Amino acid sequence: xxxxxxxxxxxxxxxxxxxxxxxxxxxxxxxxxxxxxxxxxxxxxxxxxxxxxxxxxxxxxxxxxxxxxxxxxxxxxxxxxxxxxxxxxxxxxxxxxxxxxxxxxxxxxxxxxxxxxxxxxxxxxxxxxxxxxxxxxxxxxxxxxxxxxxxxxxxxxxxxxxxxxxxxxxxxxxxxxxxxxxxxxxxxxxxxxxxxxxxxxxxxxxxxxxxxxxxxxxxxxxxxxxxxxxxxxxxxxxxxxxxxxxxxxxxxxxxxxxxxxxxxxxxxxxxxxxxxxxxxxxxxxxxxxxxxxxxxxxxxxxxxxxxxxxxxxxxxxxxxxx
Amino acid sequence: xxxxxxxxxxxxxxxxxxxxxxxxxxxxxxxxxxxxxxxxxxxxxxxxxxxxxxxxxxxxxxxxxxxxxxxxxxxxxxxxxxxxxxxxxxxxxxxxxxxxxxxxxxxxxxxxxxxxxxxxxxxxxxxxxxxxxxxxxxxxxxxxxxxxxxxxxxxxxxxxxxxxxxxxxxxxxxxxxxxxxxxxxxxxxxxxxxxxxxxxxxxxxxxxxxxxxxxxxxxxxxxxxxxxxxxxxxxxxxxxxxxxxxxxxxxxxxxxxxxxxxxxxxxxxxxxxxxxxxxxxxxxxxxxxxxxxxxxxxxxxxxxxxxxxxxxxxxxxxxxxx
Amino acid sequence: xxxxxxxxxxxxxxxxxxxxxxxxxxxxxxxxxxxxxxxxxxxxxxxxxxxxxxxxxxxxxxxxxxxxxxxxxxxxxxxxxxxxxxxxxxxxxxxxxxxxxxxxxxxxxxxxxxxxxxxxxxxxxxxxxxxxxxxxxxxxxxxxxxxxxxxxxxxxxxxxxxxxxxxxxxxxxxxxxxxxxxxxxxxxxxxxxxxxxxxxxxxxxxxxxxxxxxxxxxxxxxxxxxxxxxxxxxxxxxxxxxxxxxxxxxxxxxxxxxxxxxxxxxxxxxxxxxxxxxxxxxxxxxxxxxxxxxxxxxxxxxxxxxxxxxxxxxxxxxxxxx
Numbered sequence: 001x002x003x004x005x006x007x008x009x010x011x012x013x014x015x016x017x018x019x020x021x022x023x024x025x026x027x028x029x030x031x032x033x034x035x036x037x038x039x040x041x042x043x044x045x046x047x048x049x050x051x052x053x054x055x056x057x058x059x060x061x062x063x064x065x066x067x068x069x070x071x072x073x074x075x076x077x078x079x080x081x082x083x084x085x086x087x088x089x090x091x092x093x094x095x096x097x098x099x100x101x102x103x104x105x106x107x108x109x110x111x112x113x114x115x116x117x118x119x120x121x122x123x124x125x126x127x128x129x130x131x132x133x134x135x136x137x138x139x140x141x142x143x144x145x146x147x148x149x150x151x152x153x154x155x156x157x158x159x160x161x162x163x164x165x166x167x168x169x170x171x172x173x174x175x176x177x178x179x180x181x182x183x184x185x186x187x188x189x190x191x192x193x194x195x196x197x198x199x200x201x202x203x204x205x206x207x208x209x210x211x212x213x214x215x216x217x218x219x220x221x222x223x224x225x226x227x228x229x230x231x232x233x234x235x236x237x238x239x240x241x242x243x244x245x246x247x248x249x250x251x252x253x254x255x256x257x258x259x260x261x262x263x264x265x266x267x268x269x270x271x272x273x274x275x276x277x278x279x280x281x282x283x284x285x286x287x288x289x290x291x292x293x294x295x296x297x298x299x300x301x302x303x304x305x306x307x308x309x310x311x312x313x314x315x316x317x318x319x320x321x322x
Numbered sequence: 323x324x325x326x327x328x329x330x331x332x333x334x335x336x337x338x339x340x341x342x343x344x345x346x347x348x349x350x351x352x353x354x355x356x357x358x359x360x361x362x363x364x365x366x367x368x369x370x371x372x373x374x375x376x377x378x379x380x381x382x383x384x385x386x387x388x389x390x391x392x393x394x395x396x397x398x399x400x401x402x403x404x405x406x407x408x409x410x411x412x413x414x415x416x417x418x419x420x421x422x423x424x425x426x427x428x429x430x431x432x433x434x435x436x437x438x439x440x441x442x443x444x445x446x447x448x449x450x451x452x453x454x455x456x457x458x459x460x461x462x463x464x465x466x467x468x469x470x471x472x473x474x475x476x477x478x479x480x481x482x483x484x485x486x487x488x489x490x491x492x493x494x495x496x497x498x499x500x501x502x503x504x505x506x507x508x509x510x511x512x513x514x515x516x517x518x519x520x521x522x523x524x525x526x527x528x529x530x531x532x533x534x535x536x537x538x539x540x541x542x543x544x545x546x547x548x549x550x551x552x553x554x555x556x557x558x559x560x561x562x563x564x565x566x567x568x569x570x571x572x573x574x575x576x577x578x579x580x581x582x583x584x585x586x587x588x589x590x591x592x593x594x595x596x597x598x599x600x601x602x603x604x605x606x607x608x609x610x611x612x613x614x615x616x617x618x619x620x621x622x623x624x625x626x627x628x629x630x631x632x633x634x635x636x637x638x639x640x641x642x643x644x
Numbered sequence: 645x646x647x648x649x650x651x652x653x654x655x656x657x658x659x660x661x662x663x664x665x666x667x668x669x670x671x672x673x674x675x676x677x678x679x680x681x682x683x684x685x686x687x688x689x690x691x692x693x694x695x696x697x698x699x700x701x702x703x704x705x706x707x708x709x710x711x712x713x714x715x716x717x718x719x720x721x722x723x724x725x726x727x728x729x730x731x732x733x734x735x736x737x738x739x740x741x742x743x744x745x746x747x748x749x750x751x752x753x754x755x756x757x758x759x760x761x762x763x764x765x766x767x768x769x770x771x772x773x774x775x776x777x778x779x780x781x782x783x784x785x786x787x788x789x790x791x792x793x794x795x796x797x798x799x800x801x802x803x804x805x806x807x808x809x810x811x812x813x814x815x816x817x818x819x820x821x822x823x824x825x826x827x828x829x830x831x832x833x834x835x836x837x838x839x840x841x842x843x844x845x846x847x848x849x850x851x852x853x854x855x856x857x858x859x860x861x862x863x864x865x866x867x868x869x870x871x872x873x874x875x876x877x878x879x880x881x882x883x884x885x886x887x888x889x890x891x892x893x894x895x896x897x898x899x900x901x902x903x904x905x906x907x908x909x910x911x912x913x914x915x916x917x918x919x920x921x922x923x924x925x926x927x928x929x930x931x932x933x934x935x936x937x938x939x940x941x942x943x944x945x946x947x948x949x950x951x952x953x954x955x956x957x958x959x960x961x962x963x964x965x966x
Contacts, residue, residue, distance in 0.1 A: 046377065055690065055691030057722075067410070068428070071432070072432060075432055083693075085719065089711075110952075111688070303431070305432055306431045308432075370700070370701065393729060401727075603746075603750060624750070624752075624753040625753070626753075
């Protein structure tokens, strides 16, 4: 989708959009994680708000519905004191025949400061960012909240934040990513982030039908046997089995999937004793993860959610120049 | 649904959740009504906001859609300067197979301060409160905004507020509750509140098919003849005929219902000359209540709505510890 | 719909509701445009908010869904620091059998300060304003955000603002309004505004099937040939082809419509060299307007959107007495 220039950075290398973790420099990623750290404790204060984006208008443009992701962005923006306007575009102007870019032009004319975009098509957020560039609106910013199978960079960043929080140094880690990698923009974003930060050992584990062709090209090793794949790793990232995305018969059954790739205490015993367990949510308990593991002491699934708000506050305040 | 301990109060007897009026001590109810009093006039001020919940995050979790009730809670929370996030859960995560308690855990991880919960299942708000207790989250609060047929405590409280406003002393009152008591959580909550506050004469009036079995056990008298039932009473509470809840043929027709149990000027003449007329709304004019009565000088149906905002502000600010 | 008295003005001639541009005095219109001017630059400031309506409760009552118009009002109200509550009434109380005026009474009892009303029936906003008058609620205000085919006064005002911004003096202008005038409340409001402000030459252009009978009575000239109709004019206002409104076969095809009434560079060459091109949006590119014209240097379609926020801020703050 992108040309050679990195459309996320301005001429001085400052972050102006967050579109993808692919090609984002390590120092930018580290800077986001560092900025997020003080926000991670803001939620525990009596007054959870900071005035960094007071009077700024943030538009949540969700062409695919996702209450969960929209909510995290809405909370993050409100904690930054921004005004948030939620647009469920599916039911709106596009049904009246207006194009995506006409909608964007109109919202820019309403003095939008930032778009948080979820779209079923890969590259939608890039397209909007390029259009803003082409129409001379460099002061309007875009955050990709998930585009097709392509990427979900704030999810990738919160995963990185979580791993750094518990494991400190990426350069000594083994990370296993398990399940439906093929349909997962979460996995794609995380793999780009991990390799950029120098993680020496990233593994993807799943049946052939749920791994992308040539996934090794992303700098990961491939395993079809889960017990073998998670042996000795520091971090186990379970992916949601995207039932709603799968077309046709990629899988025999969810029971069969659980038997081979569901994370149980028994399989987890093969990882390091202090390995952490992650999941982007929402979980299918008993499909990709067993409830005792999901709720167990090595699970950091709920801290991921907390860190997710902090990371989104960091991204939004940084690109808004606050 | 509850054990012997009252899950709404902490060890010091302070209100931490509002789940039901059943078993709530009289002094707690009176304290809520007293706290609501100054809020009842806030709506008439130029600036209607107070900063009691500034920076707190209130989540409206409506598993049953109810624009009206959600709106009253949203207004109340905004007047307390809280941040309000509306979640229509029906269309969201639960459809992706996530359980109610996983949803709650996630929202708590986003640093929710309060849940306002409307659910079709009796006991849903209790379940959430118990879960918060069990997972060590005593700083997160729950308000039941209606659970199945069980209760609707803020409606009960606003009814009590209204009665106290016009009639002062519960210990000398006759209150008649008329109509579809069987399906009405409003009636249940009001009856608990009235008996707790020492109302000596509470009557339920309706056809056998719309009164719960053994309703006398709640401390009320039962009448099937409306003219007889409302004779000499101080307060007439008409219930909405819950068409959408009734399964099968409990009623011959709405016209037949109106003839026997609809409140007309003629029937109202049997109550005391200064009796007030209440209704939780939305009204079915010509079914349970005649328009001239609904709009008449003895109707306090619209003041109920105004007091409802004040009572919700009182409950939310009290349990938030503000 | 209205009696002889102008229900939009109080006894002192002050604007209390905005229902229609028909019969609104020229000085009132000019006063709104003058008030909007400083708001038109507020969107470019770092902090876009002014405290003129702090603590006021604005209810967006949209009985017809319109994300675009609702969003502009929501932004305008938030920039005035009001609390905004969005109600999608279609799915709400009215489906429970509650009448429009019962809904209004309830929201007034919740201390609403202002209703922004979009309704499919002509006269709905007038009905609400009359009801507020009749029930002694002169402090509650109504803005018509579109009622059936009748009017869309804030759209008319933003069109007037745009024309004044680029052309200064209405008393020397030729304005052409092209397309589906029959179904267009936008056209109706604009024609009333233009004639009130003394525009000497207002033309409507379209096929007979899309022009109202006796439209000449509104003080406009009628043209069926577009090249002839736009000759020498200063302003060309293209209307959206309201596909969703048309019943039956008023048009041969959208391609045929474009051929005769779509605005192309070729047809636009007949207008004055400095003529501006307007459209209320959302545009059907290739139906009523050609893309090079829509995006061309004479198009002021996006400035219209920006001015629309300013005009709505002006109307809301004026009628709220701020």
